[in-house]
Amino acid sequence: MDAPRVTPTIADPKIRRVVFFASDSSATVLPQPQQLPETHPSGNRHVASGSFDPSENPNLATAIEKKEEVPQSSSKPLKAKTTKAERRALQEAQRAAKAASKGEGSKAVTESDRAAPVKSIKQSSEKKGGPSYASGATDKKAGDRPLEKDRKKDAPPPQSQFDDKSRMEKARKRAAVNPTESRNRVELFQHLPQYEHGTKLSNVESKFFNLGLVHPAVLEVGLRYSAGDISGGNARCIAMLRAFQDAIRDYCTPPEKVLVRDLTSKINSYVSFFTECRLLSMSMGNAIRFVKSRIVNLPLSHSEFEAKAALCSDIDRFINEKIILADKVIVRHAFTKVKDGDVLLTYGVSCVVEMILLYAHELGKKFRVVVVDSRPRLEGQALIRRLVAKGMSCTYTHINAVSYIMHEVTRVLLGASAVFSNGTVYSRVGTSCVAMVAHAFRVPVLICCEAYKFHERVLLDSICSNELGDPDAIAKVAGRMDVNYLNNRASEDNLKLLNLMYDATPSDYVSVIVTDYGMLPPTSVPIIIREYQREHLLL
């Protein structure tokens, strides 16, 4: 919860003042509160800063005026360029100061002693921390903050979001779900949102009722995302669209607002909620673009009821045409490439690939299936169970053995989370490895992917865009206590655990992409995007 922003609505002036001090001191000048109780037990906090001392001044109003000037005059030479967050904090401090000056100034003086402990609590909750972060890391940080700040000024501004401290600070304040800071970040992947453990539910609950903007259906789907109940690109996308449908059905335009604008902002807030729960997949991004474009293109003549009905049916149509029917078409296409005596290899679980295998089996093709799986998710076990139940002859192996098994394979069928316009296939981590081995063995690699997952971006590696999974999942072996060597080592500084969720397969390794538009070489992805993305946005 963003404390400074809600100040105008909070009735209690005490809290307001606390907020004012906390945000002012931590963001604009110096982060005193943690330091203070140790170095200056007397409560004369601002001595440490050296520039001004408002608590000594009996008149708060003048102190505030001073403060308003001082940060500008004294900190300007210190930092030539303030970051956005700093400017923002300054502004908020000023606003809060104005509000405080209207209230009783005398109370503030008497409370200034009391303020320190309250503040520290406030701050630690603001930092969102799990105990590990707030107690250990902030203290250390508060100590050498000025130095750090100087260093930050000199350093070039980081490009990506998640290693930018000030931005993260802001994002965290906005967030409905509180991420805990994971300490051992892997160097190349610092820009990605770090995986955070548990405790989300309680956080969401507490935030949710305050914010009151997330529709229950959206909340449910979001929580199931973060719990990992819904996985797989299509399933996630469909769940999201269904949640949107529910939300749209229950939506009514508030007075003095336009449906188009207000609903778009609602959808935006749902989307950011989903993003908090789990990073959106590319396909979901496309589906969201579709929904938004449908909202924007609603005719003005529609009544609210009509508009809602139109949107719901549009979403239905998207699900049917772009996902369900597309899968059926893909199955028909891919089926033509399955011959008697084939050995088909698949990796992990892809619902389309499973449908292809089942379809070919039903039509009496004689083939063998090799399911390659990998730790930690072991999704392939569920697939192999279903295939064996259907009476197919299957081989199950782990990715370590893929180079051994590949020589007997005749086709590799893989699913994809997204396909980019340079033909790069973005899929479950390990796919790239399987495709590379297949390429080396000259085994054709078929990527089965609905065209709505095509994305016009260009992706060159798996670093720029990826998702980090639970690092503990790779450190632990379930049910084997004797091999859990890393059990309590996760917190050690010189150990970094990396559990990537996706990887990028270069188009060289892909023989064909099977889509609802037919079988295409990976070079034709941009054509499909150019020709049909517009149509699919307009449907």
Next chain:
Amino acid sequence: MENQKTSAYYENRAVQFGVVSTEWLAQAQSATVHHSPPPPPPPHDNNNDKPFSVIDEFDKWRKHPDLAEAVAAIRALAAVISSSKATTMMQLEIQLKNASDSLKSWDATSISLTAACDLFMRYVTRTSALEYEDFNSAKSRLLERAEKFGEISFKVRLGYLTLDNRFLFASSMTITDWIRLQARKVIAMLSQDFVFDGCTILVHGFSRVVLQILKLAAQNNKLFRVFCTEGRPDRTGLRLSNEVAKLGVPVKLVIDSAVAYTMDEVDMVFVGADGVVESGGIINMMGTYQIALVAKSMNKPVYVAAESYKFARLYPLDQKDLAPALRPVDFGVPIPSKVEVECSARDYTPPQYLTLLFTDLGVLTPSVVSDELIQLYL
């Protein structure tokens, strides 16, 4: 269905482009004479008593050595339209569909036949019902189109399929302006920039388009020499070498197994194509893949000359992922009974071994083929 039968397409090619013979010249002569009278449908219209067979019709046309299989297919389909007693567009469409299906299944190995049938069906379904309310005018319009398909450049047809109004405009132009087999001329013109003085060109098999390219280059007083592969078992290379020699171009015959040996002298490889598939690769006479591999490993460009009606919606993943096209192989001596003979007539060359494709749509990289096909069929 064709599994054990030999491929009609390749048999026909062997007959037409095998070793040069005087009969061939006579046949060619008669064919050109036969061509000047108006198209076939009218005479066929008269003998309605006999049950019409699209396959007979097609068979009649494909015998002409200068007429591409695709054109023959479209003429046969035109005959279907003209002999049809259908009274609605839907009926006509169904009849056409059946006819094209039977044509396709009659010779599944001929890619250009399949492609031409698909293209024509595409044209019928795309334009007819939308544009004309009157059935008879629609029918005659289709007929007119079909006849012109055989005559004019396929470039016009392909280019205008997507722009129907411009297409109609084109169709109202006088057809006599269009030279027959325009596509090949366009291709030959486009390829001239790639033939430079003093170059050595390796040619595999007999391709009318490649011959046209060499002809035009010779007419333009380019100085080059040609290596012709023998092209076993049809020995189509012998015929090509004869044709090239007639142009006054130095030509050398190379047995098929000497391709790698001669490759260091070669500057570029020219091949035709029986079909251009969606991946951008080509399906061509046996040995093309091998030559492309050798050329690739020696960094020599491989150019493919193919008319755009050979573009087919096929996506072979490997050599065996095609309907087998078999053809008898004559080894000159009896084969021992326990010895198996590989009789396949064609192979698939993946796109990464091809440099450029010369088509009547322009000079394309292999990856553009799929783009063109997408625009045409989707």
